Structures are given as C-alpha cells and as structure tokens.
Amino acid sequence: MHSFNNITSIKKIVFTLLLFFLFINNSYSQALISHTPLGYENIYESRELEIPVNKIEREPRDPIDGENVFINFKSSPIYNKQECFVNTVVNGKIEKTNKAEFQYNYSGESYWRTDIGKFIKNDSVEYRIVLNYGDNEKAFSEKYHFITYGWDWITDVKSVELLENGLLLLCNSTDSKINPFMKIKFHSESIIKVRTFFKETQKEEKDLSNKCDIQTFDNKSVLKNDKLILEINYKPLHLKLINRKDNNEIVSQYIYNDHGSIKFLNNKNGILKTAENYSTTNEEMFFGLGERYNSINQRGNKIDNYVVNIWKDQGLKSYIPIPFYFTNRNYGLFLNTTYYSEFDFDSEKSNRCEVVSNIGRNYEGKFEYYLFADNESAKIISDFTKLTGKIEEIPVWTLGPWISANEWDNQKEIEAQIDSLKAYDIPNTVVVIEAWSDEETFYIFNDAEYKLKKASESYLLKDFKFGGRWPDPVGMINDLHKDNMKIVLWNIPVLKSSTVASEQRDNDEKYAIENNYIVKNSDGTPYRIPPSWFGNSLNLDFTNKDASDWWMEKRRYLVEEMKVDGFKCDGGEFIWGRDLQFYDGRKGDEMRNLFPNLYVDAYYKFVKSIDKDAIVFHRAGTTGVQQHPLAWNGDQSSSFPAFKEAIRSCINSSISGISFIAYDIAGYHDETNLTSELYKRSLAQAAFSPIMQLHSGYSGDAHLERTPWNIAKLLNDKSCIDVYKKFANIRFNLIPYLYTETKYTSETAMPLMRPLLLDYPSDKNVYKYETDYILGRNLLVFPVTEPGKIKEIYFPEGDWFDFWSFKKHKGERLQVIEIADDNLSVYIKDGTITPLNLDKDFNLALNMTNNLSAYNNLTFVIFPSKSIEYEYNDYVEGNTKKIKSILEPGKLRIEMSQFKNDVSIIIHSSPIKEIKITGAKIEASNNWEEFILSKGKYYYDVDKEMLYLKQNNSNEKSIIEITTK
Numbered sequence: 001m002h003s004f005n006n007i008t009s010i011k012k013i014v015f016t017l018l019l020f021f022l023f024i025n026n027s028y029s030q031a032l033i034s035h036t037p038l039g040y041e042n043i044y045e046s047r048e049l050e051i052p053v054n055k056i057e058r059e060p061r062d063p064i065d066g067e068n069v070f071i072n073f074k075s076s077p078i079y080n081k082q083e084c085f086v087n088t089v090v091n092g093k094i095e096k097t098n099k100a101e102f103q104y105n106y107s108g109e110s111y112w113r114t115d116i117g118k119f120i121k122n123d124s125v126e127y128r129i130v131l132n133y134g135d136n137e138k139a140f141s142e143k144y145h146f147i148t149y150g151w152d153w154i155t156d157v158k159s160v161e162l163l164e165n166g167l168l169l170l171c172n173s174t175d176s177k178i179n180p181f182m183k184i185k186f187h188s189e190s191i192i193k194v195r196t197f198f199k200e201t202q203k204e205e206k207d208l209s210n211k212c213d214i215q216t217f218d219n220k221s222v223l224k225n226d227k228l229i230l231e232i233n234y235k236p237l238h239l240k241l242i243n244r245k246d247n248n249e250i251v252s253q254y255i256y257n258d259h260g261s262i263k264f265l266n267n268k269n270g271i272l273k274t275a276e277n278y279s280t281t282n283e284e285m286f287f288g289l290g291e292r293y294n295s296i297n298q299r300g301n302k303i304d305n306y307v308v309n310i311w312k313d314q315g316l317k318s319y320i321p322i323p324f325y326f327t328n329r330n331y332g333l334f335l336n337t338t339y340y341s342e343f344d345f346d347s348e349k350s351n352r353c354e355v356v357s358n359i360g361r362n363y364e365g366k367f368e369y370y371l372f373a374d375n376e377s378a379k380i381i382s383d384f385t386k387l388t389g390k391i392e393e394i395p396v397w398t399l400g401p402w403i404s405a406n407e408w409d410n411q412k413e414i415e416a417q418i419d420s421l422k423a424y425d426i427p428n429t430v431v432v433i434e435a436w437s438d439e440e441t442f443y444i445f446n447d448a449e450y451k452l453k454k455a456s457e458s459y460l461l462k463d464f465k466f467g468g469r470w471p472d473p474v475g476m477i478n479d480l481h482k483d484n485m486k487i488v489l490w491n492i493p494v495l496k497s498s499t500v501a502s503e504q505r506d507n508d509e510k511y512a513i514e515n516n517y518i519v520k521n522s523d524g525t526p527y528r529i530p531p532s533w534f535g536n537s538l539n540l541d542f543t544n545k546d547a548s549d550w551w552m553e554k555r556r557y558l559v560e561e562m563k564v565d566g567f568k569c570d571g572g573e574f575i576w577g578r579d580l581q582f583y584d585g586r587k588g589d590e591m592r593n594l595f596p597n598l599y600v601d602a603y604y605k606f607v608k609s610i611d612k613d614a615i616v617f618h619r620a621g622t623t624g625v626q627q628h629p630l631a632w633n634g635d636q637s638s639s640f641p642a643f644k645e646a647i648r649s650c651i652n653s654s655i656s657g658i659s660f661i662a663y664d665i666a667g668y669h670d671e672t673n674l675t676s677e678l679y680k681r682s683l684a685q686a687a688f689s690p691i692m693q694l695h696s697g698y699s700g701d702a703h704l705e706r707t708p709w710n711i712a713k714l715l716n717d718k719s720c721i722d723v724y725k726k727f728a729n730i731r732f733n734l735i736p737y738l739y740t741e742t743k744y745t746s747e748t749a750m751p752l753m754r755p756l757l758l759d760y761p762s763d764k765n766v767y768k769y770e771t772d773y774i775l776g777r778n779l780l781v782f783p784v785t786e787p788g789k790i791k792e793i794y795f796p797e798g799d800w801f802d803f804w805s806f807k808k809h810k811g812e813r814l815q816v817i818e819i820a821d822d823n824l825s826v827y828i829k830d831g832t833i834t835p836l837n838l839d840k841d842f843n844l845a846l847n848m849t850n851n852l853s854a855y856n857n858l859t860f861v862i863f864p865s866k867s868i869e870y871e872y873n874d875y876v877e878g879n880t881k882k883i884k885s886i887l888e889p890g891k892l893r894i895e896m897s898q899f900k901n902d903v904s905i906i907i908h909s910s911p912i913k914e915i916k917i918t919g920a921k922i923e924a925s926n927n928w929e930e931f932i933l934s935k936g937k938y939y940y941d942v943d944k945e946m947l948y949l950k951q952n953n954s955n956e957k958s959i960i961e962i963t964t965k
Helices: 002-029 200-204 377-388 411-423 473-482 503-514 545-553 556-560 595-610 640-654 676-687 708-715 719-748 764-768 928-933
Strands: 032-034 068-076 082-090 093-099 101-106 109-118 124-133 137-147 150-163 166-173 181-188 191-197 213-216 220-224 228-233 238-243 249-252 263-267 270-279 286-290 302-305 321-327 331-335 341-345 352-362 366-373 402-404 430-433 486-491 566-569 615-618 630-632 753-755 773-775 779-782 790-795 799-802 808-810 813-818 825-829 832-837 858-863 867-874 879-888 891-896 903-908 912-917 920-924 937-941 946-951 958-964
Touching: 032 137, 068 082, 068 124, 082 109, 093 109, 150 181, 150 213, 166 220, 181 228, 238 366, 249 270, 249 366, 270 366, 286 302, 286 341, 286 640, 302 321, 321 341, 321 377, 331 352, 331 377, 352 366, 366 377, 411 430, 411 473, 473 486, 545 595, 556 595, 566 595, 595 615, 640 676, 640 753, 676 708, 676 719, 708 719, 719 832, 719 867, 779 790, 790 825, 808 813, 825 832, 825 858, 832 867, 858 867, 858 879, 891 903, 912 937, 912 946, 928 937, 946 958
Parallel strands: 402 430, 430 486, 486 566, 566 615, 615 630, 858 903, 920 937
Antiparallel strands: 032 068, 068 109, 082 093, 082 124, 101 109, 124 137, 150 166, 150 263, 166 181, 181 191, 191 366, 213 220, 220 228, 228 238, 238 249, 263 270, 270 352, 286 321, 302 341, 321 331, 331 366, 341 352, 753 773, 773 779, 779 825, 790 813, 799 808, 799 825, 832 858, 867 879, 879 891, 891 958, 903 946, 912 920, 912 958, 937 946
16 A cells, blocks of 8 residues: 555656656747737827836838848746847848847747847838847747838929929939929918929829919029029029019028928838928027917927827927928918828028928828918918818807816716805816716716617717716706806717726727728728727727717707707827727828818717807817817926916917917816916916816815816915906906807917917017917016016017006006015007997906806997997897997097997097987086986096996987097
8 A cells, every 4th residue: 555655656746757847848838939020109208108118019110221120029928048139130141140148038928029130121121030048949930020211301393394383393312213293382371382202193183273474494483473483403403482563582491402302201102201401590480380388480300290199298299290380480381181291490500490201101102291471470371271171150158267176076076066066156167077988888877777778879968877976967067057057078089998888888989890880900800999098999980970970869868958069078199009000091100180170070060060169079080180279288287387387278279270278277187286376376377368277187186176166275275266257257358258259260260379479470589488478469478477567678669558457558568566465567558449348337257147148238349440340249139230430639439239238338538528329428427427327428537547437229320429628
C-alpha cells in the first residue's frame, strides 16, 4: 500500500510538471506584439483622449521624404529574456533589420522603440516586428506598409484658358508627372475664389462668378473689376491683389525664386496636403479662427483647425474652430474645407503666413480658398458669414438670464431653485436641466415607468408613468411656462455603452446597427468612440436621413407634447480615424470637424419644425455653425485668467461669424480660485454679453452650483445675491436693445460683441485692450478681468456717455478709474438711439419681471447728432418701428412710428425752450416727482443735461419738435 502510494505520488508530480511546461510553452506561444501605425489619430498627445501616453504608433503617421521614421510598439507578457527587431523591406527589396530599444515595462507589458531610417518620396516600405523571447522562441507582428510622401511645388504656368469672369491655369510642378490646375475667379465684387486641384474632370465644376475684365499677356494675366486688380504672373506663378482705387498692394503670395507659393504633399496614390503661402508685413495682425481663448491677435502662433473637447485651459485649442482670418491690411482668407488644417501666422518670423490643409489622400481632392478685400474689416466678416450661411435669428426669451447646474437631477431641486428666484425677486427666462434623463437612452425621464417598445417605434407622452426623481415633469414644465420661463434639456449624439441594464437602450443599439444608422470602421464594423468621454459608445450617422429622422422622432414627444423649448446639444467631438465610413460616402478625416454641425443641424431643424421659437444650444462645430446660432464656449476654470480667456473666446467667436455665444459665469469648475469678487465681476460682464448664463460642473460636492444664494453661502458673502439681482434686472433693461441688435446682426452679419479694433482700426491704442469690446452698435464695455478695483480704460474717437449717470467723456483719451465690484464701466456712443426697458420711475436694475409680452417702461435714450435713424424691433407688438432724430442749431426733431404702448424718451439736450408733440405744446414739470406722476409733461435735468419725456400711445406717427435755448 505504501509502495503504491509512492508511485501514485510520483505520477502526480510528473503530470503536474508536464502541465507546467505545457503552460509555459503555451504562454510563450501567446506572446503578443501590439502596434497601431495610426493610433487613434488624435493630434494632441495629452488631454484629448483618456489614454496613457504609452506610444505604440508610427511617428510620423504619414512619413515624409527625409524624415526619420520611428516605430513604437509593445509586447506582452514580460519575459526575462526578450529582444525585438523591426525588419524593413523597401520597394520589394530586403533592406535591413533594426534592433528596437527597450523603453520600459508598464502594467505587464514591455514598450519598445526603433528608428527605421529615412526614405524618399514614393518609397514603398513594408515592415514587420519580431520578438525573440525565452529559449529561441519568436513572435511576429502582422506586416505594415506605407508609401512615403514628398513635398512638391507648383512652379509656373503651362497654359491659360479663359473662363467667364476668370481663368483656368494648367501648371507645371517640381514633379514632372503632376500638372496641377488652378481656377481663379471673381466670386463677387470684393471676393476672389482660388481653387487648386489635380484631376482634369474637376475643370467642369460650376462656380458662381462676378463680372470682371480679363487681360492676358505673354508673362501674366490681369483680372479687374471696379474695386480690385488681381495680377497673375506666370513664371514663377505668383498672385498679387491690388486696390484699384489707390493702386496699393493689398496682399500677395510669398515670393520664392524658383517656384510658386503653393506646395502639395503627395505620393503615387494621391495628395495628402496642400499649402499656400502669403507674405506679411511687420505690422500685420491676424484675427478670427473661431473660438480661441489665448489672444485676439494671433500673429506668431500656429493654429489647428480641429474640433476638440479640451477640459479647461483651452488656449489655442477650440470646440468651434473656423478656417477664416482677416488682418489689419484689409483682406481676409477663408479656407473652404472641413478637413484638418493649420494656420501658421509667421511663427518663424519670416514675414510669411502659411495655410496647410488635408485634402483627402487622393487626386480628387481640392484646395479652395476665398480672398476677401475691403477697407472695413466688418464688411469682410459680413461677406464671409453670408458666404457660409446666414446667422439665424434667436427668440427674445434667450436674451434673459439662464440658470443651470450639472447636479440638478430631480424635480424637487428644480422647483427649489425657482422658489429661490421668486423669494429673492430675481427675474429669469431660461432653466437648463442636464441630468433629467435615464442617462441610457437620453430621451426618457429618469425613473419613468413604461412598456418596452420596438426600437423602430417612438414613445408618446401617454406611454409613461412618471415617478421617483421626476414625479410630474409635465406639471413642472407648465409651471415654468406660467412663470414666463423656458426649459432646455441636455442631449448627446451617442448610443451609450453602459454596464447599467437598459433593454430599450440595447434594442435601440441593435436596431441602429442592423439598419446602418451608425458610423462605421473601414471594415464595416460599428465604430466605437475611443477611451474618452462616452468611450466605447456608438455615434449616430447624421448623414443618413433615415437615421436622423429615427433619432429625432424618439424626442418628438418632449417638444410636441411636453412643450420642451429646446435642447442643449453637448459633445460631438467624437470622430477619430481617417477611414471611418459615413452613409453618404464621406470618411472620418473629412467629418471630424463637420460631424457636430450635422448633429446640431438635425436637432435645430427638428425643433423648429414643431415650434419656431424653440432653440438648440450647442458646444461644438465649424464653418456654417452660425446657422444654428446659440453656442457656449465649453468648460472653463473658476479664475480671473479663465474669465479673461472666456471673454476673448466670445469676441473671437463673434468676429468669426458666431455672434450669439455664452460662457459659464465665474467658470464651470474649480472652486480653489472662486471668489466673490470674481463672481461679481463675471456677473456684471455677462449682463452685457450676448447670452447671460450661469452653469457649473458637478465635482463630487452637490452644493457648488453658481446660483447667487448658493455662492453667498459658499463664500459667506450675502452681497453676491444683491449683485446677481442687480445685473439680472439690468439684463431685462437691456432686452429691447439686445433683441434689436441681434436682429441687426442676423441681417448684416455685423458681430454683436466685437473688439474695438473693428470699429476703430486706425487707432493703434485700441489694439492692446483685448477684453474691452463694443456690444451692438451703441455700447462700449470695459470688464474688470483682474482682482482689484482700478482699471485703465481708453475711449476711442467721439463722445461717450456713462450708461449709469449720462456723464460725458471725450474720446481718444486714457483714464484710470475705480470700479466697485458691484458695477461695470459701460458707455453709450454719441449719435445713437438706444432702447431700454426701465421701471416706471426710470430706474435701471430695479423692478423687472419675467414677462416679455409687455414693457415696464419702454424708453429710447437719444444722444443726437445731425441725423440718426434707428429701426427698433418691437418684440411685444411683433413688428419694426423707426425712430429718427434730426438735430439743427437750436432745434431737435424726433419722428417716431406708431406705438400701441406708451413710450418714454430720454434725450441729451441743451436747456428747453419749447416742446410740441404732433403740434400740441407740452408743459414742463416743476420737479421730478411731479413728472413721474404726470402724463403729457416733460422734465429737464439741468445737471445731467438730459430731457425726460413721456409719449402716450398713438394711432399714428408722432413728431416731437424741441426748441432749445
């Protein structure tokens, strides 16, 4: 028995050893090599994706002639004995083997890197990674391949074809096998369109054009219209734009001795990039490029045109990049592309501006831009905006204060916030609710009970039994509407990946995949978002109308039955990968920037089809996004530097065509630097901005929202409530002006919030004050963007009147003033008419209500000049009115359209001799108190030199004749 047990034990030991060695051998055979040549194709190494900076990519992703190529990869598991090599084959010949350098071990994996050398254009390079481990064991990666790119230049013109109002040039290049085409036309009187392309079939593409004269010579051609002259020299190819009036050069291509200014990055498969180079002068400044936080003048910077979600401290990065700039040399350039592009504004200090763009990696792509020329930069912006899509109008209710907080996730919380508004008598027009949905479908209220429906079907309101956190959302919405407030719900364009059980979400996902409603990888499999916000989720393909309609129909009951007033369309920066497939045939590299536009457009058209006053409020987009006009500038820190960045981003957005943009008052996140002073300064400035909204991110503490009652408690400063109330009232004072100015912006594309340099380009003093701005046509705003009460302000040309006191200030002067933290320095321009909604005692910042169907006291503040006219958009009556002021020595005449409501007028004037309204003499009041109680009288304030006058409603146009002493 004992002997038998020993034999059995030995057998067990032998068997165990065999299993161990089999396991070891099996482990060796499972050695893995991981290398993704293109990675996720993110362009920022950190902060763009939630991935460790452990590279397993090729560098560069698209190798260029003369560049060293590095191969980064990882292997696993980690072996005691291991070494790696990269075998490279060039143009079908065995080239060499490069030993990889071990970098480090991390999380059970070994990281490696090797330089496989430099290659020349059109080299076909194949490489494979080999891992040697253990005792003569080997593992092999798959084979990888690239064709080296190389830069070539357009050199000269080979032939010229006359077109209607333009030319078609066939060009030579430094690659004798490639003859690029250039089509040059006058698009309009002040816009020139330049298109470079590489395939002859594109010659027939139709263009709008404007009449011009064409002269051709042996060595050049000249295109002329009434405003501009464009000289096109043939050898080397060179364009020069000239002002016909004074014959001065506006701008010209950069001069090279042996080639033109346009280059293209190519290999035998196609064109990856094309670049244009223009000359700059030492004094030239560059403006625009969309929502940029760093500066107004971008000279010296390289700027990516790339939609990206960067949380806080964005600097040059942008949720809304726009490939358009203008300069102080009276020209602008719009690059007509949604591909990745880069603008280099003389970063190398060579007086050269370079614009580079991807064009599709084939010969069918095009490099197209528009040159704008005008003596007024505002006209250039207007021309650009009209070219890319009219700025849509916004409803008046969007101009009141907005409140929101990320952590408001139940009806009781929302109702408590509304009760606080009422308790403190603070007017408000919009409530945004972010955490309302089940967080799985994003179209069903949290805790709602319902019977599961087929994914092809949509829910109706009657299908839900509400409870839990949202027991009666319909009643809540109705109550908000009764209180003259609107409700906006948060949304996101993804089919969420989640571990939370949701049969409806799962059914929707399955249905979307089966019906090709989602973005796909190049192999046709569903594309899932890389590690980031909503990682592993699916993107709806908005190029597929059926997909878009299916998606929006699921949200119909919210707008049509529950009467939700709009959606906050967050995200959209989810496209990574050049070869992603979209339903309409476009690929990921073309759709990275465009995707959020299509997403927001689907929501915008949907809500507008149900309610013309509904809105979308979006974060991301690119050229043309002004057609869905309301935006916010993403997530900022709570600090004075971030406050300054927020203002700059709004100004830069506005001068890039996106005028109606907001930021989160006092920052979205980070309580470390949040002070009551920052809160108050931010409130004051936001009241004089396109959209006034407070919002904050949930950071683990449920009591950090930016409501004034919460901030007062958080910072132990009750005056925060008073200051918020003051500027919420001021916001309602301003709505008549803001509404009229937003309509004017929609009609003319004049930026609503713009830097002083736009109105006063010849005044060099204004360029240094980047956060001071003009709001609308009449108001000059000086925010305090640093701690302290002292601010240096510069008044540009003309006379300016204090918004609060009407005190006069002469222009072209610098002043150092003290501004209390409950105030803001704002001035009204001389020679203007400004409509305000005051209280019955003509007070600012008091006694306003949410009611936008009536005025408290509609008042026109007039600072007369020879002749001024203002077209007022009356949101109460729903029409437009004209107010005209004609000033002559000793006389002032005011002509006003018919108003159904009583209106008041405040006029800067010399002492009064006599006033008549439509022929009837008006008596003077003896004092202010008598005037307030009277009808049909006037009051003249001697100290302020201001005339106060009440105008009763009238069935006809009224004429006010004022004779002064």
